[in-house]
Amino acid sequence: MAQPADAAPAATPFERLGGEPGVRALVDRFYDLMDLEPHYAGLRALHPADLGGSRDKLHWFLCGWLGGPDLYVERFGDPRLRARHMPYRIGIAERDQWMACMLQALQENAIDEGLAQRLAGAFFGTADWMRNL
Numbered sequence: 001m002a003q004p005a006d007a008a009p010a011a012t013p014f015e016r017l018g019g020e021p022g023v024r025a026l027v028d029r030f031y032d033l034m035d036l037e038p039h040y041a042g043l044r045a046l047h048p049a050d051l052g053g054s055r056d057k058l059h060w061f062l063c064g065w066l067g068g069p070d071l072y073v074e075r076f077g078d079p080r081l082r083a084r085h086m087p088y089r090i091g092i093a094e095r096d097q098w099m100a101c102m103l104q105a106l107q108e109n110a111i112d113e114g115l116a117q118r119l120a121g122a123f124f125g126t127a128d129w130m131r132n133l
């Protein structure tokens, strides 16, 4: 059905997650799980000892990627995400650990099922594109 011209635009994934605090909660859960769960140890070992910078960068990036403010680009310019992952050996195993960790974070943060599925598809496309092995 056609929308009236003055209809509010559909909510972005950023808004549906609850804006910046919601994105931050997802990112924090993701890195907490990576730190705690033994089956993400391989993924964890690629990251620095202190995950503070990783948390901030993923948070800033996801805010823009999900349709909110471009906080990453404001700070660092073009994300060039694939190039920035080149220093790390990323194959199927690393991609799948990253995805499993993110899926667990989505589930534990009780993200709406429909939104979680849509995000999972988008995350998978980006994670697969990051492979360099």
Ligand code: HEM
Pocket: 043, 046, 047, 048, 053, 054, 055, 057, 058, 061, 076, 081, 084, 085, 088, 090, 094, 095, 098, 123, 126, 127, 128, 130, 131
């Ligand atoms: C496919 C598996 C992936 C692996 C193994 C991986 C691993 C890493 C590692 C080791 C870093 C460096 C952390 C740091 O410097 O603190 C990093 C940075 C980053 N990752 Fe990933 N990553 C993956 C997928 C993704 C995906 C799917 C996204 C986005 C949806 C993403 C977004 C980022 C961002 C924004 C940074 C910061 C880049 C920078 O400014 O240096 N990564 N990743």
